[in-house]
Amino acid sequence: MSDEEEDYMSDAFLSKIQDVKPGVNMVRRVKEAIRKDEKQKEKNIQNRQKSYKEQEKESREAALQSSISNQNKGFALLQKMGYKAGQGLGKEGAGRVDPIPLSIKADRGGIGLEEMKKRKAEEELHHYRQKVRAKQQNEAKSLEDFRSRVRTEREERKIEGDLRRSQRSCEQLDNQKGITAPREPWYWPKDDGDDEEDPVEEEDEEEEIPELNPSDKLEIITSYLRGVHFYCLWCGTTYNDEEDLASNCPGDTAADHE
Template structure:
């Protein structure tokens, strides 16, 4: 065997590959290295020099946890006046036992600034509450107005429908009794005829002054749908013994009063 060739079973050859290990051992070595590095970082943090604020805070907490020693001049004066450790202040010993707690100021505001900030925060909170209450009141009022408007429109549509039914019934009942002309124009349904159109054209040719006076008179005596309904239903009940809500023509007034619930739509609900 030549010198260049090495015996793969020799110690020299094995020493060259002693660091080469299976994959599992490699993972274990990596984990150990990471663990050592974490311990090293933790040790550095522990040994880090503390800042002045941290040292001041630790010293203050240590001092507050420890009681005043007999070497303190103020404590010595209290003892001469009869004070004993753990006893309350005052002649009867009913005063404060523990020291007044410290309120460390952390910001750079002047004396009294905290009170100003507190009052300002309270005012802003009160303003916010007032806005919320006003908003809630407006929403409630808007909802009530909407409901009132819807209810009013529904009632107006009902009145218009009852008035039309009354006009048709009035025309039919009057015709059965031989009445050819209604007591009032609006007692019967308005019919759109050619004669009406001619009358309207003739009225347009009239003097504007007379037209204006007639319009003013009509405006004065104009009745609402509700008023017309009340007048017309009274006419139907008094002349024809008829109730539009019952849909019945009664024999006489006694029969009407005995069997009809009333003279309004609400009485028939």
């Protein structure tokens, strides 16, 4: 080995190498960088010029924290009238002790804007509730109208069915007594040929009588059946005589037999 070449295993060479233990120097460098960064931020904050709003806020907070001095003209007048610091306002000292709280307006809205917004919101809520109430009333009315219409149609179908039954019973009982023609054409069921009418009307024909509705026809036929044949459509029974009918039949309507 020549003199120019160094022994890499000698103490002289190893002493020149810095300590590079894993992790130790890295943590130390990170902490140092963080400390320098914080110092720089503090320095920037101290050197930064405060804005007008910040200065105004600090002045306001400082003024609010300090009590009114004797140099204030208003406070001096109160003292001349007998007021003492910390005492309530008024002759008896029962009034306000603390100053009226300060309310800072931060937005650009004019005076009364919030009250106008509140009133407008209340009006909109009132109109909305009216609309909801009107809608509910209309829905309830529509539902009631639908139920009433369904109920009416059901009653009409029932009356028409009872009328057909009464017509068949009338024809059968009349034939049993030898009656060959109904008292009125609509007392018996219509035949297929009864629907054909002469389209030509005579000029001298009297004014037509208004057509009876099914309910009126049913009432007339059931009265005829009870008076002539002692028959009750609702009982489905032919009684011996009028007295037997009156004694054993609940009544002359369908409601009496429910």
